[in-house]
Amino acid sequence: xxxxxxxxxxxxxxRGQQVTLSCSPISGHRSVSWYQQTPGxxxxxxxxxxxxxxxxxxxxxxxxxxxxxxxSRSEMNVSTLELGDSALYLCASRIQETQYxxxxxxxxVL
Amino acid sequence: xxxxxxxPPDLILQEGANSTLRCNFSDSVNNLxxxxxxxxxxxxxxxxxxSGTKQNGRLSATTVATERYSLLYISSSQTTxxxxxxxxGPMGGKLIFGQGTELSVKP
Numbered sequence: 177x178x179x180x181x182x183x184x185x186x187x188x189x190x191r192g193q194q195v196t197l198s199c200s201p202i203s204g205h206r207s208v209s210w211y212q213q214t215p216g217x218x219x220x221x222x223x224x225x226x227x228x229x230x231x232x233x234x235x236x237x238x239x240x241x242x243x244x245x246x247x248s249r250s251e252m253n254v255s256t257l258e259l260g261d262s263a264l265y266l267c268a269s270r271i272q273e274t275q276y277x278x279x280x281x282x283x284x285v286l
Numbered sequence: 287x288x289x290x291x292x293x294p295p296d297l298i299l300q301e302g303a304n305s306t307l308r309c310n311f312s313d314s315v316n317n318l319x320x321x322x323x324x325x326x327x328x329x330x331x332x333x334x335x336x337s338g339t340k341q342n343g344r345l346s347a348t349t350v351a352t353e354r355y356s357l358l359y360i361s362s363s364q365t366t367x368x369x370x371x372x373x374x375g376p377m378g379g380k381l382i383f384g385q386g387t388e389l390s391v392k393p
Contacts (some may be wrong), residue, residue, distance in 0.1 A: 258342075
């Protein structure tokens, strides 16, 4: 089976812009979670989607949003980018209790 | 909620040496996972280990859930073992990660 894929892998944006990241889970996995990783805060949970419904949400401002499609692919969107949004964004798909991570999208906000 | 603490924060080894990484968790964790993050950022599953001991090649892990800790053993380390090792426990569908142990294996 193919693993979790994320696109794009690298992205450079400027403050105030918005960005959309995409994640395709492992075939058959219906749960997709997003995490933000920064040097200062470590790995932090953003949200989880299951069957197109958001099941959990982390402690992030409303500028961070996401959605899941009927084929389980997920997108996350960050509006009005700030310098502090520069991070590695990781997507994971889950089967039972085990989560499998994609390669991540590195976002740099200038 | 659960908290996850890892030690040591950094570790430098000579190739061929053995090491033990520790993960303490503050609340009852049923499904502890260990990950290795390679230099490119990819998080790779090492073990799903709610309790007991598992081995995979040169790596093994032990979780003592009643005492709320897990250990990751790396034997005969290689330069490709370098990276950051995370343990994580689930809470309501999300994973709570420790701060990681950054391992550097020198040739």
